[in-house]
Structures are given as structure tokens and as C-alpha cells.
Amino acid sequence: MGMTQKAQTQAAQVEDLRAYYVDRYSQPYRLGNPIRDLNPLVLFVFLLAIAIASVALPWPVLAPTIGCVLFVVIAILAGRAKQFIPLYLKLFLGVGSVLFILRVFLIAPEEGATVYWSWGDNLSLSTTSLAAAARFTLVVMSLCGALALFFQLVPAKNLMLALQGVGLSSRSTYVVLSSFQSITDLQKMSKVVVDAQKARGIEMEGGFFRRVAAFFPIITPVFLAAIGQTEERALALDARAFNVPEKPSQLSFLPKVGVGQWLLVLVSLVIAVGSIVLAVVL
Known part of the structure; x- marks a missing residue:
């Protein structure tokens, strides 16, 4: 009896979860x-x-x-x-x-x-x-x-969905969306590098010439991170099957x-x- 009740409870949970995701992905993104x-x-x-x-x-x-x-x-x-x-x-x-x-x-x-x-x-x-x-x-x-x-x-996601809706390929939308995301990632990376340089005792604030001198130690790690992210996004095109000729599934729509x-x-x-x-x- 206990096993039957447990199985019924699990079945109900699975059904609730299924209903949630069906409702979530059947409604337009707002x-x-x-x-x-x-x-x-x-x-x-x-x-x-x-x-x-x-x-x-x-x-x-x-x-x-x-x-x-x-x-x-x-x-x-x-x-x-x-x-x-x-x-x-x-x-x-x-x-x-x-x-x-x-x-x-x-x-x-x-x-x-x-x-x-x-x-x-x-x-x-x-x-x-x-x-x-x-x-x-x-x-x-x-x-x-x-x-x-x-x-x-x-949001960049909505813009890409709109462009894809008028005929732009999913591969092109992914490249554009990744470009927008890379700008945000580089901003966050630069803040992390600045905080790390401050923790090491490097002066990051002050007059114009001091700021210029502190600018170059920031550029190198941010530039290397940008190169690494470019390679990761290129690999993601293949990992996410963007090169497959079939039409991809679309879970979000406007x-x-x-x-x-x-x-x-x-x-x-x-x-x-x-x-x-x-x-x-x-």
C-alpha cells in the first residue's frame, strides 16, 4: 500500500512538473x-x-x-x-x-x-x-x-528573437547575441581586474597620468580573456548543433x-x- 501511494505521489509530481513546463514554454516571452x-x-x-x-x-x-x-x-x-x-x-x-x-x-x-x-x-x-x-x-x-x-x-534576447522571426538565421542571431554578451562580460572582467590590481597595491586612482599608467596592466588580462571567450563561442556553435541543416527547436518566442x-x-x-x-x- 505504501509503495502504491509513493508511486502515485511521484506520478502526480511528474505531471505537475510537466504541466508547469508546458505552460511555461507555450506562452510568449513577456x-x-x-x-x-x-x-x-x-x-x-x-x-x-x-x-x-x-x-x-x-x-x-x-x-x-x-x-x-x-x-x-x-x-x-x-x-x-x-x-x-x-x-x-x-x-x-x-x-x-x-x-x-x-x-x-x-x-x-x-x-x-x-x-x-x-x-x-x-x-x-x-x-x-x-x-x-x-x-x-x-x-x-x-x-x-x-x-x-x-x-x-x-533585451538582446528579444532583439534576436525578433530578427529571427523576420528570417535571420539562428546562427547569425547567436553570433550577434554573443557579441552583445561579450561586451557585458568584458565590462565585468575589467572590474574584476581592477579590484585585483587594487588588492595588490597598484594605484588605480588619482591624476590623469596615473590613470593612464594603470590602464595598461588592465588591458592585457582583459584582451586574453576576450580571445578565450571568442574560441569558446566558436566551439559552442558546433556543440549546440547550429551547423545542422534542420530547423532548431525554439523554446522562447515573442x-x-x-x-x-x-x-x-x-x-x-x-x-x-x-x-x-x-x-x-x-
């Missing part, structure tokens, strides 16, 4: 947010349309400013504000400020523009250079914001692109084409 659950290619088209409108609309400063603000709003609605906003601020402070400073002093003033400062014939600060530098910087930041937000909202997402694509195309037409007409 992230739990309406924006992040959009098809990655649809989301890319939408963000690209905002970036195109920021560049093409005939409002030199206002259009890219609105584009940058929209990216922040989308990040907040998608629940990625803590990850995106600090990154975007670093782009503004690091890249944007350098671009603005270089442009603002190198653009020659137009006739009738107010010149605030000048040095020789090449360097000057005027209303023309301020407007042009602000326009150029905001346009670049809008394009960078679209790209940065896309990779904050879309939700189908519904009517709402196609409407979003249509709206994105209207925004992009409309902004270009306005730029040509006006």
Missing part, C-alpha cells in the same frame, strides 16, 4: 510592461521616427528638445527611468558639452549677428554660433537618446504583432515622412 512587450522592431521604428522628426522639423532647437524629453518620458513609462536617465545625463555632460563647446567657438558669425567674444579670425562667440551649437548638440543627443533608449528597453502595433508602425511612418515633407516645404 517583460510585464506594455512598452517593453512591443516587438523590438516596432519599437525601433517608433523611436527612429521620433529621432527623424527631431532632426527634420523646421524648429531648430525646439524639435530636438521635445525629442529628448519624449525619450525620458518613454523611459519613465517603461519603468527604466533609473537606468536611462543617469546614462542620458552622462551623454549630455560628456559628449554633449564637448560638442557644444567645439561648435560654439568655431562657427563664424553671420552678418548682423551679435558677437560677444572673438579671438583672431577663427574663434568667436556670437548669437549665430550659440544657436547653431545648441541645434547640433541637441540633434546628436536626440539620435543618441533613441539608440540608448532602445537598448535599455529591449507575442504576435497585433493590430495595435501595426497602427503604431503606421503612425511612426506618418511622423517620419510628415516631418521630412515639412522640412522640404518650409
Whole structure:
């Protein structure tokens, strides 16, 4: 009697486990947010349309400013504000400020523009250079914001599933996914090497020249690790049967692109084409 009850219990556990995995792999992969659950290619088209409108609309400063603000709003609605906003601020402070400073002093003033400062014939600060530098910087930041937000909202796995869904081979998707993963692995490896160098008493902080001198001891182990990972990923292509001509099993898949997402694509195309037409007409 005891053996029979034990066998029934094991059978019930096996059935529960089977039901769990059937339910797990029969449902599309979701992230739990309406924006992040959009098809990655649809989301890319939408963000690209905002970036195109920021560049093409005939409002030199206002259009890219609105584009940058929209990216922040989308990040907040998608629940990625803590990850995106600090990154975007670093782009503004690091890249944007350098671009603005270089442009603002190198653009020659137009006739009738107010010149605030000048040095020789090449360097000057005027209303023309301020407007042009602000326009150029905001346009670049809008394009960078679209790209940065896309990779904050879309995991590499989802992007590869979307590309595979439109016909890209599984081998190609694995190579691209491995490339993304190698960047993350190298970042982690560099942090490990830095901590190890600090534990050995090597100064890793301080002035510019000290940081440059400490940079080379980090590069060698990270470079060797990258070479080793490349070989491992090449072997994984054969170990995981990527060279087999038969169609592989797919345990994860994205939700189908519904009517709402196609409407979003249509709206994105209207925004992009409309902004270009306005730029040509006006």
C-alpha cells in the first residue's frame, strides 16, 4: 500500500512538473510592461521616427528638445527611468558639452549677428554660433537618446528573437547575441581586474597620468580573456548543433504583432515622412 501511494505521489509530481513546463514554454516571452512587450522592431521604428522628426522639423532647437524629453518620458513609462536617465545625463555632460563647446567657438558669425567674444579670425562667440551649437548638440543627443533608449528597453534576447522571426538565421542571431554578451562580460572582467590590481597595491586612482599608467596592466588580462571567450563561442556553435541543416527547436518566442502595433508602425511612418515633407516645404 505504501509503495502504491509513493508511486502515485511521484506520478502526480511528474505531471505537475510537466504541466508547469508546458505552460511555461507555450506562452510568449513577456517583460510585464506594455512598452517593453512591443516587438523590438516596432519599437525601433517608433523611436527612429521620433529621432527623424527631431532632426527634420523646421524648429531648430525646439524639435530636438521635445525629442529628448519624449525619450525620458518613454523611459519613465517603461519603468527604466533609473537606468536611462543617469546614462542620458552622462551623454549630455560628456559628449554633449564637448560638442557644444567645439561648435560654439568655431562657427563664424553671420552678418548682423551679435558677437560677444572673438579671438583672431577663427574663434568667436556670437548669437549665430550659440544657436547653431545648441541645434547640433541637441540633434546628436536626440539620435543618441533613441539608440540608448532602445537598448535599455529591449533585451538582446528579444532583439534576436525578433530578427529571427523576420528570417535571420539562428546562427547569425547567436553570433550577434554573443557579441552583445561579450561586451557585458568584458565590462565585468575589467572590474574584476581592477579590484585585483587594487588588492595588490597598484594605484588605480588619482591624476590623469596615473590613470593612464594603470590602464595598461588592465588591458592585457582583459584582451586574453576576450580571445578565450571568442574560441569558446566558436566551439559552442558546433556543440549546440547550429551547423545542422534542420530547423532548431525554439523554446522562447515573442507575442504576435497585433493590430495595435501595426497602427503604431503606421503612425511612426506618418511622423517620419510628415516631418521630412515639412522640412522640404518650409
